Amino acid sequence: MTQVSMTVNGKPVSADAEGRTLLVDFLRNQLRLTGTHVGCDTSQCGACVVHVNGQAVKACTMFAAEAEGAEVRTIEGMANDDGSLGVIQQAFQDHHGLQCGFCTPGMVMSAAALLRDNPKPSEAEIREYLEGNICRCTGYHNIIKSILAASGQEVAIAAE
Amino acid sequence: MPKDNGIGASSKRREDVRFLTGDGQYTDDINIHGQLYVHFLRSDVAHAKINAVNTEAAAAMPGVQRIFTGADFEAVGSIPCGWQVTDRHGEPMQEPRHAVLAHDKVRHVGDPIAAVVADTYAQARDAAEAIELDLTDLPAVIDMKEAAKEGSTKVHDDLTSNLCYDWGFVEENRDAVDAAIKEAAHVTTLELVNNRLVANPMEPRVAVGDYDKSKDEHTLYTTSQNPHVIRLLMGAFVLGIPEHKLRVIAPDVGGGFGTKIFHYAEEAFCTFAAKELKRPVKWTASRSEAFMSDAQGRDHVTKIELALDADNNFTAIRTETYANMGAYLSTFASSVPTWLHGTLMAGNYKTPLIYVNVKAMFTNTVPVDAYRGAGRPEATFQLERVIDKAARELGVDPIALRRQNYVTEFPYATPVAVEYDTGDYHATMDKLEEIADLKGFDARRKESEAKGKLRGLGINSYIEACGIAPSNLVGQLGARAGLYDAATVRVNATGSISVMVGAHSHGQGHETTFPQVIAEMIGIPEEQIDIVHGDTGRIPFGMGTYGSRSLAVCGSAMVRAAEKVIAKSKKIAAHLLEASADDIELKDGKFSVAGTDKEVEWGAVTLAAYVPHNYPLEDIEPGLEETAFYDPANFTYPAGAYACEVEVDPDTGKVTIERFSAADDFGNVINPMIVDGQVHGGIAQGIGQALLENCSYDDTGQLLSASYMDYAMPRADDVPFYAVDHSCQTPCTHNPLGVKGCGEAGAIGSPPSVVNAVIDALHSGGHKVAHIDMPLTPGRVWSAMNS
Structure with a gap:
């Protein structure tokens, strides 16, 4: 066991972890930040996406110890300071971009990273960016709509 | 203008807020003080005889509390099948034993052989690696038509063959259908496969067993679409725990699509082991385990013939389907290729003669059961193709x-x-x-x-x-349970309402839509109404959510309960307004006397029910809570x-x-x-x-x-x-x-x-x-x- 320290959602934290402890397990088990989910064991599903030093990362692809000293942001840190939903979160609620909610934290974290790098993505760019985030409920339709809305773009869909 | 409250409104989902902020509470988010973790050692071969399972070295590994094997479950019940199908000849289907942990043989890749309970997951997994297995590989039977051949390897030695049942429907139509096909102007024939799928809800299955020795009470937290069904199946058939000593809680569930209907060995294991070890026991499936242990879907091989007359009217349909059951009968496996498939073969068409034959086969594969649509996609696909x-x-x-x-x-x-x-x-x-x-x-x-x-x-x-189903009908067809649903409408003193529903929401948004119905009926804002679901300790009863039944069956129970509440509240309002209950109207959250301007607010009536100072106590009881069970007519x-x-x-x-x-x-x-x-x-x-x-x-x-x-x-x-x-x-x-x-x-x-x-x-x-x-x-x- 070694002590691992990092800043999570603006707060300094530290806890003991085995060398083999993944960042996602550290967040969920040691820090009890259970909003970040585990949906697979092959880094495919994206339910565990968090931001590490500003980059979207699948938290199952790195060890907790690798995040020593890092700035980590999770779904628990995405609401506005007053507790209201952030722009992306609100767009997901407004456009029914979630059903069971299990993939949702990863979707929101990926969407946030996308919109920071590409503030006005096209539908095709959003779909391509979300290759690494699997949703089984929504058929993606309303997730794409939510992200278009969060980017301030027109969400009238020709198909609808 | 679109409505913003009640039936027909696209109300935003209230449950979204917790899901969008990381505050959802899924089963894996539940951690109980002192809990242990279980890892299942699963078979990596499809068919083998178990000669010995040596756990000695593994048991000495750090953190290991106990290792269970099939021998520990010999006296425990078999995981039951909930539907007995009767074959063409009037005989019951063949039902093999399905043990919590495999004992004599393993019958599919993923069949659990041993369960290591340890202080941490990592320790349990490490110790499982040290278990020595002595297995004798046996030939596996995978292809259904091979499994059907005389002399084929048998998945279950104690059954007469790999045939679970040979079902004909409607058997009396068989000859007439054969004749119609013979006489048809045109017959189109198609052989096709309905491919095997895995439901893959994004949340893998999880179970946490807890046991309170002081009260002899069990609690199981599980990723289920129907906690009462799990209580029934596991309590009555597997572990022998009466309902009042067993509470099953399915909190936020991350998708189901059918595969979380069924009662699984891991649920029974965690419940059993928690009592044995006097510590909570938690299991979280990895995705690979989900692929090897969640009941899979579809897997039919079908030949369909469509007969038409010279004017292109459909005159007859004949089908022959091989349906894969996998190695064991999952909870509703037997009903899927029969009553959820054969009954839909008419489709949208007025074909006068139909005969459906289904041969359900055991193979050395993961069990197959209902997956979104369950039988109906298989029927639709072959017919529309x-x-x-x-x-x-x-x-x-x-x-x-x-x-x-x-x-x-x-x-x-x-x-x-x-x-x-x-x-x-x-x-x-x-x-x-x-x-x-x-x-x-x-x-x-x-x-x-x-x-x-x-x-x-x-x-x-x-x-x-959808909306399965009339209980008397499904009982005749072999269902071993009723398929009604239940709801309790509990009106609180201030007029807010809690509705306890037997349906379970795992993405469908019941917490939003069910209140819309009550809001419409009473004329109050949806925000005054909450839904309680997923906990056998808090709701009266329920058969759960599958087959698109929640609103049609449980919603109907809720409406019936709300109607009883409204009838009683009208009597209270009549007393307060000094009028006859027959003259009381309820609209927009106000009771009024027809043809007058006398009215009383919903909240005043509900308060009177709980503070019955001015109340017709001689005629009606205080309080405002009603329960209804609803059994659909069709x-x-x-x-x-x-x-x-x-x-x-x-x-x-x-x-x-x-x-x-x-x-x-x-x-x-x-x-x-x-x-x-x-x-x-x-x-x-x-x-x-x-x-x-x-x-x-x-x-x-x-x-x-x-x-x-x-x-x-x-x-x-x-x-x-x-x-x-x-x-x-x-x-x-x-x-x-x-x-x-x-x-x-x-x-x-x-x-x-x-x-x-x-x-x-x-x-x-x-x-x-x-x-x-x-x-x-x-x-x-x-x-x-x-x-």
């Missing part, structure tokens, strides 16, 4: 052929034992032609051809049976028409979905936004089945698709935006809300339109391909084009 093939053979328009044979008068009794109460299949097809812009197809095809692509259009109709029959347009790259065989349109008739709709979302998700799963997904075993029973690296889940760039419409509404005639259910339609209706579209595209390029089995991967399409 054979109709398309018939249209092509006869040179007639596939829409016209369907329309010519539609059922148009209701109620309509099919030759396969069900009665459709309402429907308007022409209306949904009309709507489909509009929203899919079928008139513009030829122009779009030319555009595709200009790019060197082949474009195809596929359409189909579908019907399904199934509901959602129906619709779907269209898919694809482009096929002739160089690679890659299929791209260009447009997808769905016109559904769900009867009345409570929340249109949520209904749209249900259809979107179903369509994506149908596209997944048609183009991408395949659960694959090799000849030795090795599971080749046990991760998302090998099992192709639909991703955002595999699917388009969908055009969905549910404005054609023929309300259900026998439930109080006139609702039919919308959860499975998309997955039922979409696979045939995708395949029909690809076949159409290939024909447009001169490739006379009759059929390609799903999934239509580039390799399969290219091979079909070039063979």
Whole structure:
């Protein structure tokens, strides 16, 4: 066991972890930040996406110890300071971009990273960016709509 | 103007806030002080005799509390099957024992052999590596037709064969159907596979068992669609725990799609082990374990024949299906290829004679059970594919052929034992032609051809049976449980309401839609109403959520309970207003005396019920809480028409979905936004089945698709935006809300339109391909084009 320290959602934290402890397990088990989910064991599903030093990362692809000293942001840190939903979160609620909610934290974290790098993505760019985030409920339709809305773009869909 | 409250409003989902902020509480988020962790050692071969399981070295590993093996469960009950099917000859199906941990043999890859309970997951997994297994490999039987052969390897030595049942439906029609096919002007025959799928809710299964010795009470937290059903099956049949000593809680559940209906060995294990060890025991499936242990879906091999007369009227349908049960009978496995499949073979058509034969086979594969649609996608796929093939053979328009044979008068009794109460299949097809812009197809095809692509259009109709079901009927058909549902409407003193419902929400949005119904009935804001679900300790009873039944069955129970509440509250209001209860009207949250300006607010009446100072105590009890159980009179029959347009790259065989349109008739709709979302998700799963997904075993029973690296889940760039419409509404005639259910339609209706579209595209390029089995991967399409 070694002590691992990092800043999570603006707060300094530290806890003991085995060398083999993944960042996602550290967040969920040691820090009890259970909003970040585990949906697979092959880094495919994206339910565990968090931001590490500003980059979207699948938290199952790195060890907790690798995040020593890092700035980590999770779904628990995405609401506005007053507790209201952030722009992306609100767009997901407004456009029914979630059903069971299990993939949702990863979707929101990926969407946030996308919109920071590409503030006005096209539908095709959003779909391509979300290759690494699997949703089984929504058929993606309303997730794409939510992200278009969060980017301030027109969400009238020709198909609808 | 769209409504913003009550029935018909697209109310935003209240549950979203916790899911969007990381505050959802899924089963894996539950940690109980002192809990231990279990890791299951699973078979890595499909069929073997267990000679010995040596746990000595493993038991000495750090943190290990105890290792359980099959011997520990010899005296424990078998995991039961909830539906007994009777075969063609009047004999009951063959039912093998399904032990919590395998004892004598392992029968599929993933069959649990031992369970290591340790202080941490890592320790449990490490110790499992040190268990020594002495197994004798046996030949595995994977292919259903091989399994059916005389002398085949038997999955269960104590059964007479691998045949679970040979079911004929309707057996009395068999000769007449044979004769009609013989006499037909044209018979179209199609052999096809309905590929095996894995439901893959994004949340893997989890179970946490807890035991309170002081009260001899068990609590199981589990990822279930129906906690009361788990309590019943596990309590009564497996562990022998009476209901009042067993509480089952299914908190936020991350998707189900059928595979979280069933009672699983891991639930029984954690409940059992928590008592043995006097510590909570937690199990969280990895995704690979989910692929090896979640009941899988579909897996039918079918030959269907459609007979037509000289005027292209359908005269008879005959099918022969092999349905894979896997190695054991999962909870509802036996009902899926029979009562949820054979009864739907009439589709939307007035075919007078139908005979369905189903041979259910045991194989050395993971058990198969209901997956979104459950039997109805299999029925729809074969029917809508054979109709398309018939249209092509006869040179007639596939829409016209369907329309010519539609059922148009209701109620309509099919030759396969069900009665459709309402429907308007022409209306949904009309709507489909509009929203899919079928008139513009030829122009779009030319555009595709200009790019060197082949474009195809596929359409189909579908019907399904939802809201399972009248208990007396399903009892006759072999169900070992009733299929009603229950709700309690608890009105609090201040007028707020808690509704305890037997349905379970795992993505469907019940916490939003169920209050919409109560808000409409009483005329108060939805925010005053909360739903309680997923906890046998807090709700009266319930059969849970599957088969698109929540609103049609449990919603009806809720309406009945609310009607009782309203009737009682009118009596209280009558007392307060000094009027007759018959003259009291309830509107917009106010009780008034008809024809006067006398009125009293909802909250004043509810307060009077709990502070009965001025109250007719001689006539009615204080308090305001009512429970209703609702047993439906019939199934509901959602129906619709779907269209898919694809482009096929002739160089690679890659299929791209260009447009997808769905016109559904769900009867009345409570929340249109949520209904749209249900259809979107179903369509994506149908596209997944048609183009991408395949659960694959090799000849030795090795599971080749046990991760998302090998099992192709639909991703955002595999699917388009969908055009969905549910404005054609023929309300259900026998439930109080006139609702039919919308959860499975998309997955039922979409696979045939995708395949029909690809076949159409290939024909447009001169490739006379009759059929390609799903999934239509580039390799399969290219091979079909070039063979």
